[in-house]
Amino acid sequence: xxxxxxxxxxxxxxxxxxxxxxxxxxxxxxxxxxxxxxxxxxxxxxxxxxxxxxxxxxxxxxx
Numbered sequence: 001x002x003x004x005x006x007x008x009x010x011x012x013x014x015x016x017x018x019x020x021x022x023x024x025x026x027x028x029x030x031x032x033x034x035x036x037x038x039x040x041x042x043x044x045x046x047x048x049x050x051x052x053x054x055x056x057x058x059x060x061x062x063x
Contacts, residue, residue, distance in 0.1 A: 003060055005033045007051050021050035 008018050015033070019026040023046055031037045032047075039047060048058045 001032055001035065001039065001059070003058060004039075004047060007053060007058065008033075011051060018047070018050055022046040 008015070013021075015029050016026050019029040022029070022043075024043060028037070028043075029047075032039045032043075044055050044058060048055045051058065
């Protein structure tokens with residue numbers, strides 16, 4: 001998810017910092033950013049909350 005990576009970098013967060021804030025593993029976050037796996041439901045909500053955005057903003061532009 002390019003938008004996820006973009007928002008993370010705008011907030012000057014490392015993958016480890018965002019993963020910890022969202023309560024997910026760093027490896028999982030890395031796979032999501034590289035689009036090796038998708039993020040759905042609960043994980044999207046956790047990531048959006050950790051970034052201070054709505055889920056809609058997180059997935060904006062993603063198909």
